[in-house]
Amino acid sequence: MIKAIIVDDEEKSRITLQSLIHLYCPGIEVVELCDSVQNALKAINRETPDLVFLDVEMPFQNGFTLLEEIKDPSFAVIFTTAYDHYAIKAIRYSALDYLLKPIDSDDLKAAVNKVKTMKKPPGSSAISYDLLLSNLKIKSGPIKIAVPTFEGLQMINSGDIIKCTADESYTHITLTSNEKLVVSKILKEYEDLLADLAFFRVHNSCLINLRHVIKYIKGEGGYVIMSNGESVEVSRRKKTELLNRLARLQL
Numbered sequence: 001m002i003k004a005i006i007v008d009d010e011e012k013s014r015i016t017l018q019s020l021i022h023l024y025c026p027g028i029e030v031v032e033l034c035d036s037v038q039n040a041l042k043a044i045n046r047e048t049p050d051l052v053f054l055d056v057e058m059p060f061q062n063g064f065t066l067l068e069e070i071k072d073p074s075f076a077v078i079f080t081t082a083y084d085h086y087a088i089k090a091i092r093y094s095a096l097d098y099l100l101k102p103i104d105s106d107d108l109k110a111a112v113n114k115v116k117t118m119k120k121p122p123g124s125s126a127i128s129y130d131l132l133l134s135n136l137k138i139k140s141g142p143i144k145i146a147v148p149t150f151e152g153l154q155m156i157n158s159g160d161i162i163k164c165t166a167d168e169s170y171t172h173i174t175l176t177s178n179e180k181l182v183v184s185k186i187l188k189e190y191e192d193l194l195a196d197l198a199f200f201r202v203h204n205s206c207l208i209n210l211r212h213v214i215k216y217i218k219g220e221g222g223y224v225i226m227s228n229g230e231s232v233e234v235s236r237r238k239k240t241e242l243l244n245r246l247a248r249l250q251l
Contacts, residue, residue: 002116003047005032007040007063008055008080017053017080017103024105025112037061041069049075051115056081056098064136067129076115077129087136092193094132095146095153131155145193147173147183154181158197162226164190164207176212178228200245203235210249216242 004021008014014033021028031047034040037058044052054063054077063079064087079091079098091098097111128146135143142159156175165172166187173181173190183190191201198210202224212227221236234242 002028002051003031003049004028004051004053005034005040005043005047005049006030006053007034007037007058007066008053009035009058010055011035013055013080013101020103020105020108021112024109027116028112037063037066037069040066044070044075051076051078051112053078053080053099055079056087057083064133067133072126073129074126076118078111078115089193089196090132090135090143093135093143093145094128095148096128096132127155128153142197147181148185149181149183156181158194159209159211161194161199161209162212162228163209163230163232164194164199166205174228174230176228198245198249200238200242202232202238202242206232208232210245213246216246 006014006017008017014035018030018033021030028051031049032043034043038061040052043049052075054066056063056079067073067077077096079096080101080103081087081098082101088098097114099107099111131144131146142157144155144157146153146155156173160176162174162176164187165174169184169186171183171185171187171190173183175181187201187205187207191199191207194207199207200210201207208224208226213224214227215225217223217225221234221239223231223233225231
């Protein structure tokens with residue numbers, strides 16, 4: 001049985017989520033409902049939960065304050081929020097889960113199943129939370145992202161990524177160090193995740209970092225030369241958009 005705590009300042013939200021968990025998430029026992037960060041800290045020390053459903057937006061202290069207050073947290077966190085705002089990106093960069101309110105039962109089941117099946121090495125939860133808190137402070141420029149490799153989570157700087165290449169249900173990430181990571185996520189997930197950081201999908205199987213483009217060579221679609229010397233083809237239908245993006249990047 002997985003022990004869970006719900007942290008949300010709105011009583012209706014706490015009760016609704018508890019009901020959804022009871023209906024759709026067997027094996028999860030909600031042991032405490034908390035209306036503030038301070039009450040949640042007491043409950044965590046008392047109950048030692050395996051999972052915390054944590055509301056992002058709360059008065060006085062938001063959900064992220066809770067993580068700052070706890071040293072070496074060992075529990076999993078699923079964030080809940082009514083707003084699809086800047087914090088969502090930071091949560092996703094850190095390989096953490098979130099649910100948008102009103103919470104959909106299928107999304108809830110998927111997030112809980114991840115917690116049930118995940119096998120993280122000791123300390124990886126704390127590393128993800130530290131990464132999240134660090135990224136929240138960055139207003140612009142490269143950020144760090146957590147990528148799930150066969151060995152566990154690896155933290156990489158987005159600016160060090162040259163390209164991401166699709167391989168069925170996996171993605172190969174090429175770094176400036178010449179290291180290549182095999183990641184258990186599809187390319188579309190990284191296209192969505194890195195879209196605001198000057199990354200562009202030049203064809204179905206490849207996402208490139210525009211800041212690592214050295215040269216564009218003309219052709220039907222043409223191709224680009226990356227900073228590591230590799231050539232990457234550009235699909236004909238992506239050519240114009242790519243050139244526009246490169247032009248704007250130089251401004």
